[in-house]
Amino acid sequence: MENGNEKKWKHLTEDDRSMITMLLYEGHRFSQIGEIIGKDPTTISKEVKARRYKRESKYNPKHLCVNATKCKRKDLCPDRGGNCRMLCRKCPWCTKHCDNFVPFVRDCCRENKAPYVCNGCEKYLFKRCYRHKYVYGAQSAQKQYRSILVESRMGADRTKAEMAAIAEIAGPLVDKGQPLFHIYEHHAHELPISLRTFYRYVDAGHIGIKNIDLRRVVRYKKRKHKEARIKSAPELKIGHTYDKFLEFTDANPGVPISEMDIVEGKKSDEKKLLTLMRRDLRLMLIVLLPSQTMEAAASAINAIEEALTTELFEELFPVILTDNDSAFANPTRFEVNEDGVVRTKLFYCEAHRSDQKGALEKNHEFIRYIIPKGKTFENLTEEKVVAMMNHINSTARPDLEGECPMTRALRIFGGETLAEIGMKLIPPDEVCLTAQLIRQVSPAK
Secondary structure (H helix, E strand, O other), X not given: OOOHHHHHOOOOOHHHHHHHHHHHHOOOOHHHHHHHHOOOHHHHHXXXXXXXXXXXXXXXXXXXXXXXXOOOOOOOOOOXXXXXXXXXXXOOOHHHHOOOOOEOOOEOXXXXXXXXXXXXXXXXXXXXXXXXXXXXXXXXXXXXXXXXXXXXXXXXXXXXXXXXXXXXHHHHHHHOOOOHHHHHHHHOOOOOOOHHHHHXXXXXXXXXXXXXXXXXXXXXXXXXXXXXXXXXXXXXXXXXXXXXXXXXXXXXXXXXXXXXXXXXXXXXXXXXXXXXXXXXXXXXXXXXXXXXXXXXXXXXXXXXXXXXXXXXXXXXXXXXXXXXXXXXXXXXXXXXXXXXXXXXXXXXXXXXXXXXXXXXXXXXXXXXXXXXXXXXXXXXXXXXXXXXXXXXXXXXXXXXXXXOHHHHHHHHHOHHHHHOOOOOOOOHXXXXXXXXXXXXXXXXX
């Protein structure tokens, strides 16, 4: 395990940036953030200033003066001798003659002083601010960092003359069919690079030799590698544990709780199902994922929010409880949207305690009625998944006093809202919970 000094001199990671984002929203100072993630406060300050982005407000003030709405003055024009009956704020000259004129400032006052962003500002969080804002987001910051890192290492670290000399030596020998290793062994004293760099320059085409000129390279196919599963970092879950979930629900009684999980078919399947259910309504959203990755799961949640709008998403899913699957490893990816706005609160069950989200586990039985455990998901399409979701949500439940989840949801949210996420009520006699449902749904529908 790395100690503080070993970590201090390393680059910030995506997990570090996620932690910075979360702590900024909680109002922590740079010194406190640096102490938590093991970095110098100056590093955090430079990171935030360098990677923040600007969100321009669409609000246009009706008057250039901040006090215009409350102003009642009528006697500012010097050429009228105080006899003007029109309010001065309706005249374009008032800004020049009024001593109390205060111009409307478009940029946020935090721009030039710590913390340099609006993440922890109450006006921003509760959408009461009409100025241009600077926001720090982990995803945006990581993309900027990766872009700079890649660009700084592109190309060859040699002058044109040095590259021409290498090409002059190696080019004719490659034309004779000599392997690169053979060339390097006999000309290492003339080549100002290592063997590995020699191979890399050839592969990138920097010295005029192409891979097609080499015998063995064209015979090799690119090897397939499974995408590495992201492991959850324990420090990311600080403040998101099941104990914190219980504390939050005790402090906020009556807040609607949702449960989230991933359902798989065969172990070898790439496709998975993401399920998100409102516990009180038993209303379950089902989304088809192309793979069991954090990127796919976060994209699914972003798509749901985009269909509903951020306000409706917050109303439907203010608190989400999920398990410790690697697809949910970073809570910030699900709590905060791409614009840096907090849309929900995410908490994790304890390890091996699926009963803590037992309502959703029980609801998965309906999916298994249609697609038995062990059957493949690879033949599923979005149309089939939507049909399955609607038939499951239109099934009457004893714990809802004989009503189905869709009936209750329609009464609370209305048909238009639910239609945005593909939900509709199926007539009772048409509900199908067998494999026949999947077979009869065609892509055209």
